[in-house]
Amino acid sequence: MHSTTQKTIQSRHNIRQQIRKTRQNLTALEQTQAEQNITQQAMDLITLRQAQNIALYLAFDGEISTQLLIEKLWQQGKNVYLPVLHPFCPGYLLFLQHRPNIPLMRNKFGILEPQLNVQNVLPVEQLDIIFTPLVAFDQQGNRLGMGGGFYDRTLQGWQQKSFIPVGLAHQCQQVESLPIESWDMPLFGILVA
Numbered sequence: 800m801h802s803t804t805q806k807t808i809q810s811r812h813n814i815r816q817q818i819r820k821t822r823q824n825l826t827a828l829e830q831t832q833a834e835q836n837i838t839q840q841a842m843d844l845i846t847l848r849q850a851q852n853i854a855l856y857l858a859f860d861g862e863i864s865t866q867l868l869i870e871k872l873w874q875q876g877k878n879v880y881l882p883v884l885h886p887f888c889p890g891y892l893l894f895l896q897h898r899p900n901i902p903l904m905r906n907k908f909g910i911l912e913p914q915l916n917v918q919n920v921l922p923v924e925q926l927d928i929i930f931t932p933l934v935a936f937d938q939q940g941n942r943l944g945m946g947g948g949f950y951d952r953t954l955q956g957w958q959q960k961s962f963i964p965v966g967l968a969h970q971c972q973q974v975e976s977l978p979i980e981s982w983d984m985p986l987f988g989i990l991v992a
């Protein structure tokens with residue numbers, strides 16, 4: 800029989816579809832274990848970097864939950880920020896402070912975000928770590944997101960700025976290598992649970 804060892808180069812669209820499906824199928828137990836594991840890794844990194852202003856995200860679509868991590872950060876007096884879709888710059892994010900019991904609203908994608916209030920916006924230059932959601936990643940630290948380019952724009956030229964972008968991912972989100980576009984920003988690192 801003729802064995803085809805040729806690697807199929809998948810499109811970004813196909814990778815997104817496939818990994819999102821796999822991620823949605825993780826069990827509740829797998830999700831809980833991943834959350835506990837990632838919380839410990841993230842706390843260690845935050846301590847190491849002496850980070851005070853930390854951007855997180857609220858999970859959807861099977862992403863690793865950040866709830867436990869957020870609670871721990873509040874307990875330690877750290878400032879937590881969440882991405883909010885920019886009201887008049889399409890494709891851009893604002894980062895708003897997240898505090899216990901603040902009102903959250905669903906954006907057009909159904910993701911919870913803080914109510915827009917200019918007083919709670921922090922310029923990205925003042926963030927120490929931006930933990931990013933992602934759909935797929937590879938060994939080189941490349942990141943494939945949901946396809947809106949939101950984090951690519953936010954992370955543009957981060958090497959010259961004062962924050963580091965760190966991805967949070969389930970092991971099942973790793974692929975051998977991602978097809979890269981000119982605007983893709985490699986991450987500082989990726990924590991994998």
Ligand SMILES: Nc1nc2c(c(=O)[nH]1)N(C=O)[C@@H](CNc1ccc(C(=O)N[C@@H](CCC(=O)O)C(=O)O)cc1)CN2
Pocket residue numbers: 856857858859862882892908910932933944945946947948949950
């Ligand atoms: N938790 C979390 N928050 C986040 C992101 C994320 O990836 N995860 N984002 C990271 O960028 C931004 C939102 N980006 C998103 C981009 C596309 C879709 C989405 O569901 N797209 C549909 C089709 C488009 C539509 O319904 O209009 C889809 O692919 O099925 C969702 C979020 C900001 N907040």
Ligand SMILES: Nc1ncnc2c1ncn2[C@@H]1O[C@H](COP(=O)(O)OP(=O)(O)OP(=O)(O)O)[C@@H](O)[C@H]1O
Pocket residue numbers: 933942943944945946947948949950951952955980982983
């Ligand atoms: N820095 C940028 N400036 C202008 N357009 C950009 C920039 N980065 C990405 N884009 C545009 O955004 C679109 C989506 O990009 P891409 O598919 O890489 O998103 P993604 O990384 O998967 O999504 P996200 O970052 O929201 O999770 C592309 O069409 C690209 O042209």
